[in-house]
Amino acid sequence: MSMKDFTYRLGEFWADFRKETSGLIGLGILALCVVVVLLEPVFLPYKDIDGNWRDITYWEDNPPAAPPAWTNLFAKEKSATTIRFESPSVSDEEDPEYGPVRVFTFKYPYKFDKSPLDIIMRAKGTGMLFMNISMERPDGNSVFLGQVYQDGLVGDQIRFAVDTDARGSVYEFIRDHASEEAISQSDSSNVKPTEIIFAQTGEKMLSERIPLKGDYLYKIKIPASLFEDGSNSIEDVRLVVTGRVSGVLGTDTSKRDIYSGIIAGLKWALFIGLITSIISVLVGVMYGIICAYFGGATDTIMSFIFEVFVSMPMLPILIVLSAIFKPSIWIIIGSMIAFYWVGPVKTVRSMALQIKEETYIEAAKALGSSKWRIIFKHMAPLLLPYSFANMALSVPGAIVAESSLSLLGLGDPTIISWGQILHDAQLSGATLNGLWWWIVPPGLFIAVMGMTFAFLGFAMDKILHPKLRTR
Amino acid sequence: MSIDKNDVILEIKDLKKHFAPHQSLAQTLTGKNRKVVKAVDGISFDIRRGEIFGLIGESGSGKTTTGKLVMKLIDPTSGTIVFNGEDVTNSDKARTHAYRRQVQMIFQDPYASMNPRFKIKDVLEEPLIIHKIPGDHVAHENMIIKALTEVKLNPPEEFMGRYPHMLSGGQRQRVATARTLILNPMMLVADEPVSMIDLSTRAEILHMMKDVQRDLGLTYLYITHDLSTARYFTDRIAVMYLGRIVEMGDADDVIDNPLHPYTKALIDAVPEPETGKVDVIKELPISGEIPSPANIPPGCRFHTRCPYAKPECSAEAEPELMDVGNGHFHACRRYKEI
Secondary structure, three states, X not given: OOHHHHHHHHHXXXXXXXXXXXXXXXXXXXXXXXXXXXXXXXXXXXXXXXXXXXXHHHHOOOOOOOOOHHHHHHOOOOEOEOEEEOOOEEEEEEEOOOEEEEEEEEEEEEOOOEOOOEEEEEEEEEEEEEEEEEXXXXXXXXXXXXXXXXXXXXXEXXXXXXXXXXXXXXXXXXXXXXXXXXXXXXXXXXXXXXXXXXXXXXXXXXXXXXXXXXXXXXXXEEEHHXXXXXXXXXXXXXXXXXXXXOOOOOEOOOOOEHHHHHHHHHHHHHHHHHHHHHHHHXXXXXXXXXXXXXXXXXXXXXXXXXXXXXXXXXXXXHHHHHHHOOOOHHHHHHHHHHHHOOOOHHHHHHHHHXXXXXXXXXXXXXXXXXXXXXXXXHHHHHHHHHHHHHHHHHHHHHHHHHHHHHHOOOOOOOOOOHHHHHHHHHXXXXXXXXXXXXXXXXXXXXXXXXXXXXHHHHHHHHHHOHHHOOO | OOOOHXXXXXXXXXXXXXXXXXXXXXXXXXXXXXXXXXXXXXXXXXXXXXXXXXXXOOOOOOHXXXXXXXXXXOOOOEEEEEEOOEEOOOOOHHHHHHHHHHEEEEOOOOOOOOOOOOOHHHHHHHHHHHOOOOOOHHHHHHHHHHHHHHOOOOOHHHHHOOOHHHOOHHHHHHHHHHHHHOOOOOEEEEEOOOOXXXXXXXXXXXXXXXHHHHHHOOEEEEEEOOHHHHHHHOOXXXXXXXOEEEEXXXXXXXXXXXXXXXXXXXXXXXXXXXXXXXXXXXXXXXXXXXXXXXXXXXXXXXXXXXXXXXXXXXXXXXXXXXXXXXXXXXXXXXXXXX
């Protein structure tokens, strides 16, 4: 078939296809998915999700089990969102206590009702470093957060988290402002530093918190003398304000961003679904044609093998296989193909039996065509349209099967799949804890992906299988 | 009329094809054998180089099966097929492949004998690819143009890009003939090539086939149920009834002077387009349907329908083909009386 014919046939197919609304919806979603997969880095707020998904330290700046950021729209009290600051303003000042200092300042405009969970400063240091960290509030008060002293650094990471490293200092701040009575009734261990920092001061500041909105200045002061000989330096200073709500789809209990997981899982879902369906349908179609064409004993034996595979329940065997072999995506795809190829066999066999009796097959034989030439040149092209429809229809099955395996904890640990996200959710009791944003999105995406291909398949089936045409 | 052995291109000897009906396991075990269908039940004939040999008979007489046996599309139960001095009955794969290059077939239905997804060019190039005829695309194209010109499809370039469904029945049958000619075969088996074509174009196609035969020195095995085209088209005729040849001889001789009652009946059944006779429906001397080939009558297999049948026809053994001289054979014991 020449290129011109092909484009002509494609054009004809498209003319039919665009009349199928469901098919167009399916095609639209699929196109969107492909765009997302191709432009994945653009859609992902984090880098190299695949490599870091199971690295707990990568996600440590995120809040655990935080709902999606957009839940603020429906909440009466707005929660702080996660904000990242990359470049502080640097200035040299004269400090009454330390003398000349270099100051790194981050300005954080706070306009929420519920304080952030944590404020984390990160930097890369070399040599010896001493820093004094404080927060200047909009009401003029300054909260001393703590000091960091580190020596012998070779470009090492410095991390200062208010929630863990500033508990004592913040308690001092409470002592200065709250009533004696209130303080005697509490102790520093159950006070959340960020709640104090972002609340108005007063006698009752420990029991009721009124948010103090405005611009906060996070200041890191380093004595200027440190930088004089050039052996000490600090660079890449960043600040993360960890909100109570986070990202498009929230986070899980391991602080991972669920939206990133879902987007990164999309390519795997497509890959698993398409590879499995394409290979298994091709195998099944060829099997059916060979059954029909050779007939006789070949047909009997091959049909028997087919029936054995058809009657085997897939999931239990997949579970056993996954338990025996190290779970790998290739083992999973391979074993799914081993069960899915039976799908088109019976239909193809009956269609091929019909084609086999056509006069032009006999004519080809009379010309001296080999068996394989007849199968590939005369029979297979006629079954190709059916195969395409069948491929689209068997994609959802493969995606769901992989998800089921992953949900049972038998997935490939080197990839991210929606089933695995569900598995993690189940392990952490997400349903019991009401972490709906951890369960609904992956489930919904599995369903939508299945629907997409089902729509495509039904539309193609209708067009390429004229008997099913209702028009 | 002497027959030189070198003159014979195809020699069929006592060819039989019995189809065994599908048996269940129980039937096989109990030995309850259902009767086999004797589609072709022992036929012998020679086809000479360069002649057109007609095989005539009504539906179910086994003429198409004979054609398929000659094409080796099905394997015979017994008997031999000798082509060009070589026994090809049980030849191996390579020999069969070579045989198929020399013997080609034109099918009855020009609408079904070409893959609807192939262009005419692809249809004609297929035999070249199958038999690995040397030459690139251009050389093949030239061969295709030559073959299309031979069957008088003009201009050939215009037809090459078309699909079979864009052609009329007559044009399709010309393409089918071109497909067989492209390999320069020695013999063509034409299985009712004009029966599905409009009456108006039948003669044209037959003319074309005859021209091709004369130009290229081909031999035809022409299978038909139509006596009128057979007389016009063929040199010799064999009349088949229920898997056996009942009469064989020169076309004119057989039709003008039929010896077997079955041949007589066939000839009488041909309507005559003459004034005054058009409306006369002839009284057929034979009646009823052809018996089932699974249940062939004993004795002369025609006696159930023969208007001249006597008790001895069914009681005695089946008559063999007898020569009355000048190459005219028949299988009727009572031909002198009738």
